[in-house]
Amino acid sequence: xxxxxxxxxxxxxxxxxxxxxxxxxxxxxxxxxxxxxxxxxxxxxxxxxxxxxxxxxxxxxxxxxxxxxxxxxxxxxxxxxxxxxxxxxxxxxxxxxxxxxxxxxxxxxxxxxxxxxxxxxxxxxxxxxxxxxxxxxxxxxxxxxxxxxxxxxxxxxxxxxxxxxxxxxxxxxxxxxxxxxxxxxxxxxxxxxxxxxxxxxxxxxxxxxxxxxxxxxxxxxxxxxxxxxxxxxxxxxxxxxxxxxxxxxxxxxxxxxxxxxxxxxxxxxxxxxxxxxxxxxxxxxxxxxxxxxxxxxxxxxxxxxxxxxxxxxxxxxxxxxxxxxxxxxxxxxxxxxxxxxxxxxxxxxxxxxxxxxxxxxxxxxxxxxxxxxxxxxx
Amino acid sequence: xxxxxxxxxxxxxxxxxxxxxxxxxxxxxxxxxxxxxxxxxxxxxxxxxxxxxxxxxxxxxxxxxxxxxxxxxxxxxxxxxxxxxxxxxxxxxxxxxxxxxxxxxxxxxxxxxxxxxxxxxxxxxxxxxxxxxxxxxxxxxxxxxxxxxxxxxxxxxxxxxxxxxxxxxxxxxxxxxxxxxxxxxxxxxxxxxxxxxxxxxxxxxxxxxxxxxxxxxxxxxxxxxxxxxxxxxxxxxxxxxxxxxxxxxxxxxxxxx
Numbered sequence: 341x342x343x344x345x346x347x348x349x350x351x352x353x354x355x356x357x358x359x360x361x362x363x364x365x366x367x368x369x370x371x372x373x374x375x376x377x378x379x380x381x382x383x384x385x386x387x388x389x390x391x392x393x394x395x396x397x398x399x400x401x402x403x404x405x406x407x408x409x410x411x412x413x414x415x416x417x418x419x420x421x422x423x424x425x426x427x428x429x430x431x432x433x434x435x436x437x438x439x440x441x442x443x444x445x446x447x448x449x450x451x452x453x454x455x456x457x458x459x460x461x462x463x464x465x466x467x468x469x470x471x472x473x474x475x476x477x478x479x480x481x482x483x484x485x486x487x488x489x490x491x492x493x494x495x496x497x498x499x500x501x502x503x504x505x506x507x508x509x510x511x512x513x514x515x516x517x518x519x520x521x522x523x524x525x526x527x528x529x530x531x532x533x534x535x536x537x538x539x540x541x542x543x544x545x546x547x548x549x550x551x552x553x554x555x556x557x558x559x560x561x562x563x564x565x566x567x568x569x570x571x572x573x574x575x576x577x578x579x580x581x582x583x584x585x586x587x588x589x590x591x592x593x594x595x596x597x598x599x600x601x602x603x604x605x606x607x608x609x610x611x612x613x614x615x616x617x618x619x620x621x622x623x624x625x626x627x628x629x630x631x632x633x634x635x636x637x638x639x640x641x642x643x644x645x646x647x648x649x650x651x652x653x654x655x656x657x658x659x660x661x662x663x664x665x666x667x668x669x670x671x672x673x674x675x676x677x678x679x680x681x682x683x684x685x686x687x688x689x690x691x692x693x694x695x696x697x698x699x700x701x702x703x704x705x706x707x708x709x710x711x712x713x714x715x716x717x718x
Numbered sequence: 719x720x721x722x723x724x725x726x727x728x729x730x731x732x733x734x735x736x737x738x739x740x741x742x743x744x745x746x747x748x749x750x751x752x753x754x755x756x757x758x759x760x761x762x763x764x765x766x767x768x769x770x771x772x773x774x775x776x777x778x779x780x781x782x783x784x785x786x787x788x789x790x791x792x793x794x795x796x797x798x799x800x801x802x803x804x805x806x807x808x809x810x811x812x813x814x815x816x817x818x819x820x821x822x823x824x825x826x827x828x829x830x831x832x833x834x835x836x837x838x839x840x841x842x843x844x845x846x847x848x849x850x851x852x853x854x855x856x857x858x859x860x861x862x863x864x865x866x867x868x869x870x871x872x873x874x875x876x877x878x879x880x881x882x883x884x885x886x887x888x889x890x891x892x893x894x895x896x897x898x899x900x901x902x903x904x905x906x907x908x909x910x911x912x913x914x915x916x917x918x919x920x921x922x923x924x925x926x927x928x929x930x931x932x933x934x935x936x937x938x939x940x941x942x943x944x945x946x947x948x949x950x951x952x953x954x955x956x957x958x959x960x961x962x963x964x965x966x967x968x969x970x971x972x973x974x975x
Contacts, residue, residue: 373803373805460799601818602818605806605810605813606810606813606818608802608810609797609798609799609807609862610797612766612769612791613791613792613793613796615770615771616771616789616790616814617811617813617814617866618817619813658801662801662806663799663806664802
């Protein structure tokens with residue numbers, strides 16, 4: 341018994357001399373990590389606020405900071421009708437648009453972070469896994485069946501105000517089905533967590549659903565430009581009314597995802613261990629599918645298919661805020677919002693007075709990031 | 719001794735394959751039990767069944783307390799999230815107590831620190847798991863299980879990636895847990911390590927072949943038969959059992975793995 345090995349630093353008999361000193365040390369360090377998460381959140385929020393302001397000031401016309409702030413102030417106090425032309429450009433056109441960009445970006449960032457946690461793979465993203473395509477198929481199908489499709493794509497841009505309010509619901513159902521299909525395919529296909537299996541599954545599901553959606557859109561409408569803009573992601577249809585329509589879906593989706601944070605942390609240890617911690621992987625999966633589908637559906641219904649925000653935002657924030665989902669999910673929402681607001685600003689500035697669909701900008705930015713992550717993984 | 723968990727005529731089938739057949743096992747408070755046997759003997763299946771992760775095809779597993787936090791399970795070569803810090807990982811063990819919503823309480827913090835101290839991982843607290851050696855990762859993973867303060871601790875081959883010193887250290891840590899009242903069940907490949915536990919459970923082909931004190935169970939003749947390779951059991955001059963495979967001579971069938 342005397343030969344029983346002891347751990348370094350641990351005296352026999354269970355008395356641990358250095359423990360009393362090192363425990364506060366460890367606690368201080370963990371507080372430092374929490375502070376890091378807090379700082380990252382604050383930085384992302386600041387970037388978003390600055391992005392919103394700059395984006396509201398700039399476009400075809402550059403509007404001064406004071407006019408912009410005055411317009412926002414008047415609008416908030418219910419005196420928007422008194423605004424001059426410049427003021428109403430800010431309040432009626434630009435603010436709904438930049439806020440829609442922020443809402444859509446937050447939804448994509450949060451969905452991406454949650455899906456990366458669910459799949460335990462940093463390449464999961466609503467766009468790459470075919471979920472956005474599922475939402476677009478659901479929305480198109482609902483528009484077709486209700487006969488609203490031609491009107492929705494009139495005037496060269498998507499206008500959902502003509503369609504009934506069930507379009508986002510149909511989009512959410514399509515998104516959920518696509519996510520379930522990707523989950524089932526990637527599980528059936530290969531060893532668990534296999535990046536290749538996951539991406540292949542997502543690509544197949546996405547391509548099939550995009551084809552179906554495109555077929556429906558082109559079947560009886562010759563509004564190629566509007567359809568094309570939707571497929572590429574476009575924020576030009578944003579209005580206060582549409583923002584109000586999108587908010588309940590995006591908001592409740594994000595709230596559901598936030599509620600999954602700790603469970604997603606536990607899931608990183610594997611399903612078996614998560615279960616012995618009292619976490620139900622099944623319920624967690626359903627929660628993420630539900631939340632991500634709602635959030636993605638809101639994005640796709642009102643802004644089309646926007647890729648890579650859900651990939652890039654969580655990837656950046658995981659490095660800054662750490663991998664714990666209680667910080668990572670809100671941080672990814674903020675970063676996604678900031679990213680999309682800035683991408684939209686870029687799309688409006690680069691070729692003004694025309695504008696690039698925001699999906700093109702995010703794809704140009706996100707593609708290289710995707711390749712970089714893929715390279716690191718293999 | 720009071721019982722923590724038991725298996726009664728436990729049978730587990732995967733499709734047409736029977737992984738465990740009518741296993742009877744009682745686990746007691748403060749006991750360090752090793753589970754040994756050749757590959758495919760059903761060791762991991764037994765552990766998962768005891769953990770409630772797979773259900774019995776027939777027979778039953780009963781635990782005194784059904785609450786999740788009374789049980790901790792460490793899977794065979796558990797895949798750790800490389801970007802979590804060691805401390806963040808160990809804190810996850812407290813989910814079993816605090817649930818998914820509450821923040822960590824002072825009691826949780828104490829449990830985390832205690833678990834990390836007992837596994838000598840406090841100095842790794844701030845390191846990312848991906849930057850730790852295999853042995854360090856194994857210790858942090860064990861700390862996560864200990865932070866759950868379980869009454870039943872199930873460890874599936876926790877020594878697989880460890881060198882001799884770290885194997886011995888790990889056994890010393892779980893020995894101390896058992897002395898504190900936890901029932902520890904550990905799957906081991908190294909029979910000499912198993913000889914240092916309170917009780918050995920020998921599985922082969924899904925059947926419980928023997929169980930009891932190591933010096934009663936670990937005898938050369940039956941082990942040679944079970945493992946299908948010649949094995950000698952010797953006593954060191956410190957009085958401990960050592961199980962040694964001797965030179966392998968293929969049988970006529972040559973069927974070994």
